[in-house]
Amino acid sequence: MKNLSGSQSIERVAPLSARSLQALIRTMRPRQWIKNIFVFAAIAFSEGRLWYTEPVQLLRVIGAFIAFCMAASAIYLINDLVDIEKDRAHPKKRHRPLAAGILSPTLAMVTAAILIIAVFPFAFWLDGDLDFMLVLAIYIAVQGFLYSYWLKNVVIFDILIIAAGFILRAVAGAVVIDIVITPWLIVCMGLLALFLGIGKRRHELKLLEDGAGNHRRILDEYSIPLLDQMQAIVTASIVMAYSMTAFSAPVAPQKPFPMLMITIPFVVYAIFRYLYLIHQRDGGGAPEDLVLQDRPLALSIVLWGVTVLGVLVLFPS
Numbered sequence: 337m338k339n340l341s342g343s344q345s346i347e348r349v350a351p352l353s354a355r356s357l358q359a360l361i362r363t364m365r366p367r368q369w370i371k372n373i374f375v376f377a378a379i380a381f382s383e384g385r386l387w388y389t390e391p392v393q394l395l396r397v398i399g400a401f402i403a404f405c406m407a408a409s410a411i412y413l414i415n416d417l418v419d420i421e422k423d424r425a426h427p428k429k430r431h432r433p434l435a436a437g438i439l440s441p442t443l444a445m446v447t448a449a450i451l452i453i454a455v456f457p458f459a460f461w462l463d464g465d466l467d468f469m470l471v472l473a474i475y476i477a478v479q480g481f482l483y484s485y486w487l488k489n490v491v492i493f494d495i496l497i498i499a500a501g502f503i504l505r506a507v508a509g510a511v512v513i514d515i516v517i518t519p520w521l522i523v524c525m526g527l528l529a530l531f532l533g534i535g536k537r538r539h540e541l542k543l544l545e546d547g548a549g550n551h552r553r554i555l556d557e558y559s560i561p562l563l564d565q566m567q568a569i570v571t572a573s574i575v576m577a578y579s580m581t582a583f584s585a586p587v588a589p590q591k592p593f594p595m596l597m598i599t600i601p602f603v604v605y606a607i608f609r610y611l612y613l614i615h616q617r618d619g620g621g622a623p624e625d626l627v628l629q630d631r632p633l634a635l636s637i638v639l640w641g642v643t644v645l646g647v648l649v650l651f652p653s
Contacts, residue, residue, distance in 0.1 A: 356440065359433035360447060363416055364409035370624050372404040374502050374525060375509035378517040380644070381587050393513045399462040400512045403455050404505055407472060410451035411480040413444045418484045427543065452476060463512050471508040475501060491557040495533040502529035520584055524577040531570045535610070535620035538563045542618060571607060578603050588647055595647045602640035609633045 379397050416423065416434045423435035433439035455476075459469045478487075479501050488494045503526045510517040541560055582588070582596035609632055613619035619626050627634055 355438065356443060359439035360443060363413055363433050363439055363444060364447075365412045366405075366409075367628070368412070368622075368624050369405045369408065370627065371502070372401050372408060372505060374505035375400045375404055375512075377506045377521060377525060378510035378515060379513060380648075381518065381521055381581075381585050396462055396512050397509050399458070400468065400508055403459050403462065403468075403472060404475070404508065406451050406455045406458070407476050407480075410448040410455075411476065411484070413448035413451075414480050415484045417441055417444055417448075452480075467514075468508060468512045471504055471511055475504045475508070478504075489554050491554060494554050495530060495537065498533040499526045499529035502526065518581065518585065520577060520581040524574065524581045527570055527574045527577050531567065531574055531607070531610075532620075532623045534563050534567045534570060535614045536623065538567070538614060539618065539620035567611075571611065574607060575600075575604060588651075595651055596644065598647070599640055599643050602636050602643065606633060606636040606640070609636060 376397055379394060416432055419429075420434050420441070423429040423432055426435075429435060434441060434444060455472065456469055459472050460466075462468060478497060483494075483497050487497050503522055506517060506522060506525050537555070537558055538560060541555055541558060541563070544555070579597070579600055582600055583594045585594075585596050588594060588596040609630070610620075610623075610626065613626055613630060613633070619630075627637065
């Protein structure tokens with residue numbers, strides 16, 4: 337039995353074979369779990385420096401990271417199940433296990449259900465009340481169902497919902513340890529997610545060209561000049577929002593000047609480097625791959641992290 341891509345159907349292979357397990361793990365996209373580091377934003381920039389004065393709180397945020405990895409993997413499985421036929425029209429996504437016919441849709445569906453069912457008791461165990469569970473439920477409902485089945489086909493909203501997912505990650509990191517996250521940090525992370533989402537749409541348009549609408553109908557609503565203009569606005573906004581975050585962060589010393597402002601050049605360079613990779617190297621389809629594969633971009637992020645850590649550890653607020 338052959339599927340549309342000519343590959344042997346996985347339905348004749350034992351569902352728990354090594355091949356099925358490998359395909360399932362690929363579809364759960366562990367490489368993209370890097371996006372869930374946004375849950376650490378609140379504790380890293382929290383007043384009182386809970387990340388080293390209260391190790392138990394840090395462990396709870398690590399647990400929140402794990403919970404979001406479980407939820408995100410379930411969402412990736414759902415999304416690929418919904419987009420099987422569309423992915424077969426994409427030059428790269430057609431090699432995804434579900435689109436290529438090397439992963440059983442039944443196995444993917446069951447795994448997604450198990451992950452969603454299992455993550456809520458784990459979330460309640462972490463938090464002890466319903467707040468973290470509620471944020472997680474909203475994330476799964478919006479990203480896994482509203483986005484996958486509807487909002488991904490609504491112009492502008494398809495990008496805004498991606499940004500909302502990153503904001504929910506940051507809020508969850510604050511909720512699980514019962515602290516308040518600064519508004520500027522929320523704005524900054526939302527804008528960063530918009531920046532990445534716009535870059536991804538641009539990459540898809542350029543890669544697919546006239547066939548973009550066959551893969552995803554919403555791509556017919558965009559053009560590269562429109563996305564470039566949107567990205568220019570968001571880029572300037574990110575620099576301003578991060579600058580305000582650095583200037584006003586309560587965790588950082590403010591004398592003789594706001595010490596976190598010395599991290600702004602790393603952020604500006606990383607943004608410009610990412611734009612260079614999008615416009616000159618046709619990147620942006622998978623932001624996590626650019627971070628992992630481009631050394632200058634990765635180095636700028638590492639140096640930013642080291643500088644932030646150095647300021648918080650070496651200088652009392």
